[in-house]
Amino acid sequence: MVLVFAEAIKGQFKKAAFEAVTYGYKTAQALGSQCVALTLGTVENAGALGKYGASKVYNVSGDSLANFDSQVYTSVIAQAAEQVGAKVVVLAHTSTGKSILGRLAARLNAGSVAGVKSLPDLSGGSFKVAKGVFSGKATAEYEISSEIKVLSLAGNEIRPEESGSEVSVETLNVNVPAAKVKVLEVKRQEGIVPLPEAEVVVSAGRGMKGPENWGIVEELANVMNATTACSRPVADADWRPHHEHVGQTGVAIRPNLYVAIGISGAIQHLAGVNQSKTIVVINKDPEAPFFKAADYGVVGDLFEVVPKLTEAMKKFKAS
């Protein structure tokens, strides 16, 4: 059995949950097994996970599941894994998934791989999955030898695919321990796709000269429905908020499209963005190292190029 923990935020599934169920379903098919999903707390429309391949959806509720505590979540998911006889447990590689993966592995005495980006390779009777290592500078195939395996799926790696129909939701009886972590407040920016989930990212660097010039970046991001990001010196100088900092020491992202404006392309910056499917670089220096990592390049002054690109995007969206 493959068990997928389908994470919801404020009762709603994110794309990551559908990706994880799709991955779980495909893994189960390869193993000649079935995929079941687990939801925790109050979740709207849990049965919809059936569309992505879950043959059953289980729910566990309890007061201490309202906020995230890795100990409580781990205990509940581990009990569920034992009850359904899970051989593979799939999480999304989100802040929640990352906080549980290691705990579950220790708890279930399972081999784990964090941030997998391939379906399991079962050739020769082994179980191998690939993940990015060295901050995206390479990929490694991991072989898991334990009976139970725990995986977290990297974001934007596979597209959610509908293969079935809604299923009913069953309550699973497990012991929900009390939380030791007391969550006081959760502050989330509303209406913005968080960077790790974003499919289009518009990012700018020191070439912007100062925070007062970010209007043109925001306008471009707006027409492209993109999330904004920045290089590290920009965040360090407080031109932009820290959560926008991408790179080796910031957020690692893998959008479909990354537009880099006035960023030189230092190796530590590339480490966090080089898994983007398509990279566009706008820089006035034709020797900027970023051009070597780019699919499309525009050599020019960003203060002229970016407004022109925004106009062209507007025209495209309107057509």
Place this chain on the structure above:
Amino acid sequence: MKILVCVSKTPDTTAKISFTNDSTEFNASGVTFIMNPYDEWYALVRAVELVEKNGGTVTIINVGDASNDQTIRKGLAIGASDAVRINANPKSSLYIAKQIAEFAKAENYDIVFCGKESIDYNGSEVGAMVAEFLDLPFISFASKLDMNGNTASIERDIEGGVEMLEVQTPFVVSAAKGMAEQRIPNMMGIMKAKSKPFKVVEPVDFPDLSTPVKYHLPEEKGSVKLVDPDNMDELVRLLHEEAKVI
């Protein structure tokens, strides 16, 4: 306060990565190694600051071979009180965590710090595993941590925001950017580090359940397609028709 900080040694952030032995092993030759930035800049410095303010000790732990000693000494120079190295050549996160937990369980640390992730294997796993082995709360990606008696007030990074929480010692925490400012060890710190206690302990037996067996370098990007800065319609067209990303 009694604090344990888990530190790992990683290739420098500018290191060129390559592999040997039919792409089954990382090629360390010519690579400069550093202390994992999250462990050094954030976890260790915050631990040292807490002890400077509230009294106590900061112990550094590393699971690795003798080639890690220099990295560990740097941690002592930054201000840790003592260090222990579990003498092993680890191949999996669970193995590392088991060694750390075995050492820590008899010591009753108030806080076990680790970094958000190691910049080589990028697992974000070891901290959570140590917490589970020790049956302690685990707070990941903490960007701020203040102590008030036995209560820690913590801010942690989540997708698109932050979460504010409280937890009582003992607990395990992983440190992200924002928790502290990098410290450069000074001459006095480096001198003092030489006489600080540094123990080497043999590992307990534990299997590797998940190990890298083959590495691949990314395919070289084809050369960049340059678009005329006065023709952004062309860029939009390429993104739509060729790259199919808009």
